[in-house]
Amino acid sequence: MSLPLLVAIVALGIALSVAAVHVTGGSKTATLTGADHAKSRFTEDFPDEIATVVRLTTDARTAFLDIGRERVGIVHSIGDCFLTRIVTPREVAVLNAGDVNTVSLRLADFTWKGGRFRFASATDAQGLLEALGPQHPGSAREAA
Incomplete structure (x- = not known):
């Protein structure tokens, strides 16, 4: 496997992991309702x-x-x-x-x-x- 292809796969994997955390509420900030x-x-x-x-x-x-x-x-x-x-x-x-x-x-x-x-x-x-x-x-x- 060529190095540029490997870098692209790793970058895509990291981006998908970050997106999955965000979509599942991992970047949500807790707030008090009152x-x-x-x-x-x-x-x-x-x-x-x-x-x-x-x-x-x-x-x-x-x-x-x-x-x-x-x-x-x-x-x-x-x-x-x-x-x-x-x-x-x-x-x-x-x-x-x-x-x-x-x-x-x-x-x-x-x-x-x-x-x-x-x-x-x-x-x-x-x-x-x-x-x-x-x-x-x-x-x-x-x-x-």
Whole structure:
């Protein structure tokens, strides 16, 4: 078999494999359908926690849940799955307000660094800043 023919067959095989993954939903990004979906997804991993307030981002890929005792639950889509975690203000390395509806969050943990999150209302963005902002005087981080 000639080398050009072999290269063409391999390239076609790779293209067909990528297309098959895409058609079967492998490139789909998970989204949250609402506050109840975020709560139920969070409860799957943390059944003892009760969320009182849910703040959903405008792209429906992330939800921040107030769970009390200076802790915030996070449900974030990664590919077609959801990452869930509980975060305290001490675990936040950087917390900044962008415009009135946007919050930038970076965690000190290496498993998920955070990101930039846009909310439908300034109230949700401000609520997240207050929940994860410095809780003690003299903290080095800026929350607003």
